[in-house]
Amino acid sequence: MARPLNKLSAAAVRNANPGKYSDGGGLWFYKRKDGGAQWFLRVTAHGRRREMGLGRYPDVSLKDARALAEKWRAEAAKGLDPVKERERQRREQARNLHLLKDIALDAFESRKADLKGDGKAGRWFSPLELHVLPKLGKVPVAELDQTDIRDTLAPIWxxxxxxxxKAMNRLSICIRHAAALGLDVDIQATDKARALLGQQRHTSQNIPAMNWREVPGFYESLCEGGVTELALRLLILTAVRSxxxxxxxxxxxxxxxxTVPAENMKGRKNKTTDFRVPLSNEALSVIEAAKPFARDGYLFPSVRKGVISDMTMTQLMKRRGLVERPHGFRASFRDWVAETTNTPHDVAETALGHVVGGAVERAYRRTDFLDQRRTLMERWAQYLLRKNANVCVLSAVGE
Structure with missing residues (x-):
């Protein structure tokens, strides 16, 4: 026997006291003691009773509640669980709301803690921002396919x-991020796009480095005593990054x-791991000469605010007609170590701030070879000075 429907009236609902009231067919109105009210539907699906909310009253009127109840009773009659079916439909609708630009920003936010400087420099996000999002940012991530990616990256491939x-790698991370959110995406879209784009013709080139035999002469030439020259001297003496x-x-x-803070070191995922650098006598002299320039404790301030930029030392070398770059002095130092000393590999690599050995090996080896590196860096400084009989004597400004 069919259950009676439409037992309630709009006035009865509006004036109801706290309690539960049946409208028939499994539709119920619940008035709470705090004055709030809502609709819910009870149906049987797969042999068990299911209860699903249909919205708050008066946002959902009696008429609207009856329409919703009829819709979900029909789904139950088809043998579907209306609660699960509603969730499926919501996910389907959400597919079109998750645009790639939103997923990319969410993926970036979730990875900031693992990026150097919390990603403030923007280097992680910029390949997407410049080369992907202008064309694909408004595309629902669930609709993204390999041809979209191919056509977007083909001009710069x-x-x-x-x-x-980098743009392809970041895009792959975004797609995996979307998959982790439960979105229906093609997880292999970037791999397929790579296959369509083919092998890259461009070959990457190492940063030009000065031959280690020529470094002493260049070091000697840094005699003007300005901030840039002193910064370059310390860079050469310590073999650290700029x-x-x-x-x-x-x-x-x-x-x-x-002690260099971890955030100023490349590749330090563990942001609590700082890097100790032994300072030779010559490096200490350079630091003393630079102290009068210090501002807010920073030894190499820029003219206006902050510290000198990454290009400041590079521009000095360009003005001198050199193709080599400051970062290349790390390679110069490493070649000098390999060709003129018998320094153990682990010590030499640690001097450059490189992580040596596997995770298990590093867990048992706690040393950073500071004493051995101190001897090595003093030898490097002496090599730079010994080759220069006329090396300039550094002095603080005003002396």
Whole structure:
């Protein structure tokens, strides 16, 4: 026997006291003691009773509630679980709301903690922002396919190979991120796009490095005593990357040891792992000569604010007609170590701030070879000075 329907009236609902009231056919009105009210539907699906909310009253009127109840009773009559069916339909609708640009930003936010400087430099996101999102940003990520990706990256696939590779990798991360969110995406879209684009013709080139035999002569030429020359001297003497030198702060020195914060080191996923750099006597002299320039504790400030930029030392070398770049002095140092010393491999690599050995090996080997590196860096400094009988004597400004 069919259950009676439409037992309630609009007035009865409006004036109802706290309690539950049946409208028939499994539709119920619930008035709470706090004055709030809502609709819910009870149906049987797969042999068990299911209860699903249909919305708040008066946002959902009696008429609307009856229409919704009829819709979901019909789904139950088809043998479907109306609660699960509603969730499926919601997911289907959500597919068109998750645009690639939103997924990309969400993926970026979730990875900031693993990026150097929390991604503030924008290097992780910029390949997407410049080369992918202008064309594909408004495409629902669930509709993204290999041809979309191919057509987007084809213009730079060979001409800007490294940038294209980074953009492809970032896009792959975004798609996997979307999959983790439960979206129906083609997880292999980027692999298929690579197959369509083919092998890149462009070959990456190493940063030009000065032959280690020529470094002493260049070191000698840095005699003007300005911020840039002193920064380059310290860069050469310590074989660290430019960011560590540019953000050198006086608080980082303890005697003859310089502790570089982890965020200023490349590849330090563990942001609590700083890097100790032994300072030779010559490096300490350079630091003393640079102290009068210090501003807010930073040894190499820019003219206006902050510290010198990444291009400041590069421009100095360009003005001198050199093709080599500051970062190349790390390679110069490493070649000098290999060709003129018998330094153990692990010590030499640690001197460059490289992570040596596998995770298990590093777990048992806690040393950073500071004493051995101190001897090595002093030998490097002496090599730079010994080759220069006329090397300029550094002095603080005003002396």
């Amino acid at each position: 060979h001409e800007k190979a490294d940038t294209a590779r 960011k560590a030198v540019r953000f050198f702060h006086l608080d980082q020195i303890d005697g003859d040891t310089w």
